[in-house]
Amino acid sequence: MNRALIFSAIIEDSWRESWARRASLVVSLIALALLLLFAFGVGVRLDEAQPDLVRVSLFGVELRVQTVFKATFADAVELVALGLLNPWGIFLGLFITIGLFSGMFVRGRIDLVLSKPIARWELYLARYLGGVVLVGVTTMLFCLGVWFLLWLKIRYTDLGLIWASLVLVFLFAVLYSFAALLALVTEGTGAALVATIVLWGLTEFAYARDILRPLSPILGSIADALYYLLPKTNDLEIVTARLIGAEQLLTEASSEVASVGFAFGTSGLFALVMLALGIFVFSRKDY
Amino acid sequence: MNAIEVRDLHKTYYGFLRRSKIEALKGVSVSVKQGEIFGLLGPNGAGKTTLIKILLGIAFADRGKALLLGRDSRDPRARLHVGYLPEDHQLPEYLKAWRALDFLAKLYGMHKRRSRVEELLQLVGIAERRNSKVKEFSKGMRQRLGIAQALLNNPKVLILDEPTANLDPLGRKDVKDLLLHLKDQGTTVFISSHVLTEIERVCDRVAILHKGQLLTEGTVDELTREKSLEDVFVELIRGAESLETV
Ligand SMILES: Nc1ncnc2c1ncn2[C@@H]1O[C@H](COP(=O)(O)OP(=O)(O)O)[C@@H](O)[C@H]1O
Ligand SMILES: [Mg+2]
Numbered sequence: 001m002n003r004a005l006i007f008s009a010i011i012e013d014s015w016r017e018s019w020a021r022r023a024s025l026v027v028s029l030i031a032l033a034l035l036l037l038f039a040f041g042v043g044v045r046l047d048e049a050q051p052d053l054v055r056v057s058l059f060g061v062e063l064r065v066q067t068v069f070k071a072t073f074a075d076a077v078e079l080v081a082l083g084l085l086n087p088w089g090i091f092l093g094l095f096i097t098i099g100l101f102s103g104m105f106v107r108g109r110i111d112l113v114l115s116k117p118i119a120r121w122e123l124y125l126a127r128y129l130g131g132v133v134l135v136g137v138t139t140m141l142f143c144l145g146v147w148f149l150l151w152l153k154i155r156y157t158d159l160g161l162i163w164a165s166l167v168l169v170f171l172f173a174v175l176y177s178f179a180a181l182l183a184l185v186t187e188g189t190g191a192a193l194v195a196t197i198v199l200w201g202l203t204e205f206a207y208a209r210d211i212l213r214p215l216s217p218i219l220g221s222i223a224d225a226l227y228y229l230l231p232k233t234n235d236l237e238i239v240t241a242r243l244i245g246a247e248q249l250l251t252e253a254s255s256e257v258a259s260v261g262f263a264f265g266t267s268g269l270f271a272l273v274m275l276a277l278g279i280f281v282f283s284r285k286d287y
Numbered sequence: 288m289n290a291i292e293v294r295d296l297h298k299t300y301y302g303f304l305r306r307s308k309i310e311a312l313k314g315v316s317v318s319v320k321q322g323e324i325f326g327l328l329g330p331n332g333a334g335k336t337t338l339i340k341i342l343l344g345i346a347f348a349d350r351g352k353a354l355l356l357g358r359d360s361r362d363p364r365a366r367l368h369v370g371y372l373p374e375d376h377q378l379p380e381y382l383k384a385w386r387a388l389d390f391l392a393k394l395y396g397m398h399k400r401r402s403r404v405e406e407l408l409q410l411v412g413i414a415e416r417r418n419s420k421v422k423e424f425s426k427g428m429r430q431r432l433g434i435a436q437a438l439l440n441n442p443k444v445l446i447l448d449e450p451t452a453n454l455d456p457l458g459r460k461d462v463k464d465l466l467l468h469l470k471d472q473g474t475t476v477f478i479s480s481h482v483l484t485e486i487e488r489v490c491d492r493v494a495i496l497h498k499g500q501l502l503t504e505g506t507v508d509e510l511t512r513e514k515s516l517e518d519v520f521v522e523l524i525r526g527a528e529s530l531e532t533v
Contacts, residue, residue, distance in 0.1 A: 002396030020381030
């Protein structure tokens with residue numbers, strides 16, 4: 001019972017801090033502006049003769065393409081939303097939550113918390129979850145907004161975007177587990193952010209293993225090792241595209257996922273290892 | 288069972304890549320009985336804060352034992368009935384005063400908090416500013432809020448690190464009165480200070496710490512039979528330093 005109270009208190013505190021520091025406000029305003037842009041900037045006229053087709057206008061100017069399928073229109077909108085969230089939304093989320101995370105682990109501030117009857121792993125995990133909840137709720141609300149506007153405009157009911165947003169939150173949580181460990185070790189925000197971006201880049205690099213192997217066996221082996229150890233960012237991205245039913249819009253070569261279970265499993269394992277390492281280091285750290 | 292039990296505590300801080308080291312505690316033993324007001328005195332850098340942080344599980348000793356109410360200080364449950372005022376604390380700036388207290392009370396697992404928070408805001412004299420953000424508070428008000436958060440759980444053991452540092456004379460008088468009030472209730476108080484006169488009168492026993500070692504320990508009466516505590520303090524520390532230079 002107490003543990004639930006402690007976790008919810010720390011998660012709520014992350015939330016309040018983020019709003020008080022205006023970070024959440026800025027992100028929410030950006031998301032709101034994008035939704036308004038879609039709501040009022042993109043007009044849709046249903047084709048009377050054929051209920052599957054729509055005419056699309058941008059700021060009142062009708063597009064030259066005469067009509068498109070409803071489903072194609074929805075896929076395009078969802079793909080734009082996904083493209084904004086990954087990588088830009090995730091990047092913004094990391095930027096904000098790394099600051100929140102490292103801000104807690106400062107002498108003078110952390111003393112007040114550590115002197116309470118809570119264990120180090122509880123504090124570390126709760127603060128990590130605070131960041132995940134913050135980014136998760138914002139992402140979900142944005143996707144719900146897009147979904148709702150699609151429903152208003154063309155009575156679209158497919159929930160693919162909502163499921164895809166959950167996958168993106170998972171991807172964020174994986175990257176954030178690494179960022180949190182680095183923020184703890186370097187006692188700051190900048191280095192942790194840079195290192196996380198580098199990690200992200202490396203996970204993408206690992207996908208070049210099939211191209212690299214014939215060129216240089218060493219580079220190929222490095223890419224192989226990275227592929228098996230690191231989170232499967234690219235696979236997860238493809239999964240999100242599949243969920244919105246837009247994989248045909250991806251190029252042939254990049255639309256293959258080794259195995260969805262493998263992608264989620266190894267990425268989740270990576271996050272668990274990072275969290276365990278973070279807790280291990282934190283549990284031995286003097287403040 | 289003693290309220291606080293510290294046995295042969297050693298702590299060395301290492302610099303980056305162990306290129307420098309500071310021996311903050313070199314085998315300190317202290318015990319504080321329940322209901323006592325205990326003063327840990329010593330100049331800046333003596334190791335007072337280090338000792339306190341080890342007691343609370345905020346830092347870890349290299350060697351020795353630290354027990355709070357009979358529990359090892361590494362065990363979070365050791366802190367259930369303990370209140371702590373850190374030396375340079377930063378309360379959450381972005382919260383209102385009452386909410387900062389409410390947040391910290393939740394970390395004690397307290398389910399009914401409202402009346403306790405209100406009571407403490409009254410006790411430390413900042414009740415009329417309950418809805419102000421902590422960032423608008425002066426140093427003195429922050430210190431008062433810090434004292435309030437240390438009392439949230441009605442602690443059996445209260446640990447105060449330089450509690451009067453940011454307070455004006457009126458505030459110091461308030462702290463002294465508060466300590467006497469808590470003593471009446473049977474609370475054990477462990478208080479560190481590098482300023483002497485203001486706390487010697489309320490302490491049952493004091494110990495003098497210098498460069499990580501205890502120089503002396505005893506009741507205030509014992510130590511001040513011939514000289515003032517201040518003279519004892521200065522002499523002991525001068526003595527320790529001249530020994531070192533020899
Ligand atoms: N986190 C730390 N890292 C390195 N040295 C430290 C740290 N904390 C304290 N010290 C050193 O340990 C010694 C004792 O410090 P402290 O316990 O704060 O003394 P006091 O509270 O009596 O002023 C000082 O020399 C101080 O510089
Ligand atoms: Mg100190």
